[in-house]
Amino acid sequence: MAKIIQVDIDKCIGCRLCEMYCSFVHGGRGAVDYSRIKVLTFFPGVEVPNLCFHCKDAPCKSSCPVSAIEIDENFVVHIDNQKCIGCQKCVKACPAEAIQIVKGQKYPVVCDLCKGKPEMACVEVCPTKALIFQEVPFDGSCYAKTPKEKAFEYCKKNSLEFDPK
Amino acid sequence: MFNVLKINVGNNKNSILQISHEEIKKYLGGKCLATKILLDYLNPGVNPFSEENIFMIMGGPLSGTIVPSMKCSVAVKSPLTGTISVGFMGGHIIKCIRDAGYLGLMIVGKCDKPSYVFVEDEEVKLLDASKFWGLNTFATEEELYLRHGRDVGIITIGPAGENLVPFSVVNTDFYRQAARGGPGSVLGSKKIKAIVVKGSGAKSPPVSDELFKLSKQIISDINANTSLFRFRKWGTTGSVLGSNSNSTLPTQNFSEQYFEKADQISGERGESLFWFKRRACFSCPVGCGHIGSVRGGSFKGAIVEGPEYETAAIMGSNLLIENISDLVYLNKLCDFWGLDTISTGAVLSFYAECLEKGLVKDELNISDNLWGNATLFGQLIELIAKREGVGKLLSLGVKEASKVFGPQTKKYAMHVKGLEMPGWGIHRAPGMAVAYITADRGADHQQAFPLSFEITSNLEKTSPQYIEHVAKIIFEHQNFNAMVNSVIGCDFTFGAIGMQNIIDLLKHSTGIEFHEGELLKIGELCVNLSKEFNEREGKEFIVGELPERYFSEPITQGPHSGAKIDREVFNKIKEKYLELRGW
Numbered sequence: 126m127a128k129i130i131q132v133d134i135d136k137c138i139g140c141r142l143c144e145m146y147c148s149f150v151h152g153g154r155g156a157v158d159y160s161r162i163k164v165l166t167f168f169p170g171v172e173v174p175n176l177c178f179h180c181k182d183a184p185c186k187s188s189c190p191v192s193a194i195e196i197d198e199n200f201v202v203h204i205d206n207q208k209c210i211g212c213q214k215c216v217k218a219c220p221a222e223a224i225q226i227v228k229g230q231k232y233p234v235v236c237d238l239c240k241g242k243p244e245m246a247c248v249e250v251c252p253t254k255a256l257i258f259q260e261v262p263f264d265g266s267c268y269a270k271t272p273k274e275k276a277f278e279y280c281k282k283n284s285l286e287f288d289p290k
Numbered sequence: 291m292f293n294v295l296k297i298n299v300g301n302n303k304n305s306i307l308q309i310s311h312e313e314i315k316k317y318l319g320g321k322c323l324a325t326k327i328l329l330d331y332l333n334p335g336v337n338p339f340s341e342e343n344i345f346m347i348m349g350g351p352l353s354g355t356i357v358p359s360m361k362c363s364v365a366v367k368s369p370l371t372g373t374i375s376v377g378f379m380g381g382h383i384i385k386c387i388r389d390a391g392y393l394g395l396m397i398v399g400k401c402d403k404p405s406y407v408f409v410e411d412e413e414v415k416l417l418d419a420s421k422f423w424g425l426n427t428f429a430t431e432e433e434l435y436l437r438h439g440r441d442v443g444i445i446t447i448g449p450a451g452e453n454l455v456p457f458s459v460v461n462t463d464f465y466r467q468a469a470r471g472g473p474g475s476v477l478g479s480k481k482i483k484a485i486v487v488k489g490s491g492a493k494s495p496p497v498s499d500e501l502f503k504l505s506k507q508i509i510s511d512i513n514a515n516t517s518l519f520r521f522r523k524w525g526t527t528g529s530v531l532g533s534n535s536n537s538t539l540p541t542q543n544f545s546e547q548y549f550e551k552a553d554q555i556s557g558e559r560g561e562s563l564f565w566f567k568r569r570a571c572f573s574c575p576v577g578c579g580h581i582g583s584v585r586g587g588s589f590k591g592a593i594v595e596g597p598e599y600e601t602a603a604i605m606g607s608n609l610l611i612e613n614i615s616d617l618v619y620l621n622k623l624c625d626f627w628g629l630d631t632i633s634t635g636a637v638l639s640f641y642a643e644c645l646e647k648g649l650v651k652d653e654l655n656i657s658d659n660l661w662g663n664a665t666l667f668g669q670l671i672e673l674i675a676k677r678e679g680v681g682k683l684l685s686l687g688v689k690e691a692s693k694v695f696g697p698q699t700k701k702y703a704m705h706v707k708g709l710e711m712p713g714w715g716i717h718r719a720p721g722m723a724v725a726y727i728t729a730d731r732g733a734d735h736q737q738a739f740p741l742s743f744e745i746t747s748n749l750e751k752t753s754p755q756y757i758e759h760v761a762k763i764i765f766e767h768q769n770f771n772a773m774v775n776s777v778i779g780c781d782f783t784f785g786a787i788g789m790q791n792i793i794d795l796l797k798h799s800t801g802i803e804f805h806e807g808e809l810l811k812i813g814e815l816c817v818n819l820s821k822e823f824n825e826r827e828g829k830e831f832i833v834g835e836l837p838e839r840y841f842s843e844p845i846t847q848g849p850h851s852g853a854k855i856d857r858e859v860f861n862k863i864k865e866k867y868l869e870l871r872g873w
Contacts, residue, residue: 154494166435289426
C-alpha cells in the first residue's frame with residue numbers, strides 16, 4: 126500500500142487551479158512553469174493532469190549518472206541538488222513525462238507530495254475531486270504512462286475520435 | 291507597471307507599450323484599456339482589413355493570475371459593424387501571456403504569406419504557417435501543440451477567418467471563442483493563422499500571502515455558491531426552457547419567441563443524451579462548459595463543447611432544429627470552420643425565410659424546405675466559410691447580404707449596426723431593444739440586460755415609472771458590465787466573488803486602492819470611450835436602428851402571443867437613456 130495522488134480524468138474540468146496552487150506553494154508565483162503538476166490538453170478537449178507516479182523501481186533513478194535521485198519509503202522522489210549535474214537524463218527517462226525543467230534553473234523538479242504536509246496544494250484546490258490523496262494497493266513497480274497514452278485510453282473508453290479531422 | 295507587447299507582423303519590428311500605474315488607476319485594464327488604446331492608435335475611417343487595424347488580446351490586472359475565474363478580452367475595429375468590438379473568452383492563453391511578462395498583445399501590420407506568431411518571453415518569432423493555411427481550428431491547435439509542446443497557450447483562426455468572413459472567430463482551448471464582430475477575419479487579413487505564447491513565469495508578478503489566501507477563500511465561496519449550481523449541471527443551456535416559457539427564445543428567424551420542441555434542445559436534454567464531461571475556462575472552479583459526442587444517427591461522432599444557450603437559441607429554435615444531435619452538429623461545424631454561431635445562425639435563418647417567401651433565387655435547389663434541415667444548413671455553413679456559391683453572399687452578414695439580395699429582403703435581415711441579433715427575443719422587452727441599439731458593437735446581449743426585469747415587472751409598460759426604471763437599468767448595467775469586463779471577471783461568477791473582494795484583490799495584486807464608486811466610474815468611462823470611437827466613424831454608429839419587424843409583427847405562438855414592441859415606449863426609453871448618458 127502507498128498513499129499517493131490519484132488522478133481521475135473523467136472528473137477533471139481543466140481549470141488548471143492545481144497548477145497555479147502548486148506553483149505558488151513551490152515557487153511563490155502563480156506561474157505554470159513552476160508547477161510540478163501539469164494539465165495537458167488533447168483533442169477533443171480531454172485534459173490530463175500529469176504528475177509523478179511515485180514508482181519505486183523508477184527509471185529516473187536508474188538513469189541518473191551521479192546517483193542524485195533517491196526514492197523514500199513514501200515513494201517520494203528526491204533530487205539532491207548537491208549531487209545533480211543538470212544533465213536532464215531523468216527528464217527524458219521518466220515514462221510519465223512528470224519531471225519538469227523550470228526555465229533558467231539548473232535542477233529539475235518533481236512532485237514532492239508537498240513535503241509531507243497534511244494537505245497537498247493541488248488536491249486541496251481541485252474543485253471536482255479529480256485529484257485525491259489516498260491509500261492505494263501499490264507494490265512500487267513502475268506503471269507510469271505518458272499523458273498522451275492516458276488521453277488516448279480515455280478517448281477509446283468513451284469512443285471519441287482522437288485525431289481532429 | 292504593465293507591458294503590452296506590440297508586434298508588427300509586416301516588418302517584424304516589435305515594441306513595448308508601457309502601461310503606468312496611473313493608467314491602470316484610470317482605465318483598469320481589459321475592455322476599458324483596450325478601448326483607450328484603439329482610440330489612441332487607430333485613425334478614424336481605417337479599413338478593418340487594412341494593415342493599420344489592431345488585433346489585441348488584453349488582460350485585466352487579475353487575468354491570468356492566481357485569482358480564479360478571470361478572462362481575457364479580444365479587441366478590434368470590427369469588419370462586420372465598423373464599430374469597436376471587444377469580446378471576451380476564458381482561454382488559458384492569457385495565463386501564458388502574463389507568464390511571458392505582458393498584460394496583453396497587439397498585432398499590427400500585414401504579412402505577405404501565411405504565418406503564425408510565436409512568443410516566448412522576450413523572444414518573438416514570425417513562423418511559416420503555409421502548412422496550416424486552410425486547416426480547421428481544431429487540427430491547427432493540435433498541430434501547434436505537437437510542435438511547441440502542450441504547455442503553450444494558442445489561439446487560432448479557421449478557414450472562415452482566412453477567407454475574411456466578417457463574423458469569424460478566434461478559437462482557443464479547442465472550443466472557446468471570442469466570436470462576435472469578426473476578430474478572426476482581422477487576424478486573417480494580416481495572414482496570421484495563430485498566436486502561440488509560452489511564458490516561463492520569471493516575470494510574472496510574485497503572489498503575496500494575502501492574495502493567495504483571499505483567492506483560495508474565493509474558490510471556496512464559488513464552490514459553495516448555490517446559484518452557480520445550475521451552471522455546473524446544465525451550463526448556460528439550462529436557460530432554454532425558462533426562456534421559452536417566458537417567450538424570449540428566438541424562433542424562425544426571430545419572428546416568434548416560443549418553440550414547441552424547446553425541451554429537445556435544452557440543457558436537460560444535453561445532460562441526459564449527450565454530455566459526458568465538464569470543461570472549465572482557465573482558473574474557473576465552476577466549469578459551466580459541457581463536452582459531448584453524438585452517439586448515433588447521421589451525425590454520429592460529432593463532438594463539441596456546448597451547445598451554449600446562445601447557440602441553442604440561434605442555431606436551434608431560430609432554425610427550427612428539433613433535436614440536440616442536429617444542433618450539436620451545426621455547432622461543431624461553426625467551431626470547425628471558425629464561425630460565430632450567433633451571426634451564422636441568424637444568416638441561415640434569414641436565408642431560410644427569404645427562400646420560404648420566394649424572395650431569393652434558389653441556387654441549391656433546396657425548394658422551401660430549409661427550416662429544420664441540419665444537413666442543408668451544414669452545407670451552407672461550409673459554403674459560407676469557403677465563400678463559395680450562395681455562401682459568398684451570405685458570408686457578408688445579413689445587413690450586407692440583404693442589400694445584394696434586394697430591398698424585398700431587408701425586412702428579414704435581423705441585426706443592429708450590422709451585428710446579428712443574439713438569443714434573447716425582445717418582443718416583450720422594449721428596454722432590451724434599447725440595450726441592443728445602444729450597445730457599442732450592435733446587438734449584444736452582454737452589455738445590459740433589462741430583460742429579466744421587464745418580463746417579470748407588474749408595471750404598465752407605458753407608465754413613466756417603467757420607462758424611467760428600465761432606462762436606468764440599461765445605463766447602470768452597461769457601466770457595471772464594462773467595469774466587470776475591464777477587471778476582467780465573468781458574468782456568472784462576478785456576483786459570487788463580490789465587489790469588496792474584487793477591490794481587495796486589485797489592491798493585493800497591483801497595490802492600487804479603488805473604491806466601488808471609482809470602479810463604476812471606470813465602467814462609465816469605458817462606455818463613453820467606445821461611444822467616442824464610434825462617433826468618429828460617423829453619427830449613425832452611436833445608436834443603431836431596431837429591425838422594423840419588432841414593431842409591426844407581433845408573436846403569434848405561446849403564452850405571450852400578441853406581444854410586440856410599442857414604438858412610443860421604445861422611443862421614450864431611448865430618450866430617457868440618452869438623457870442619462872448626456873449624449
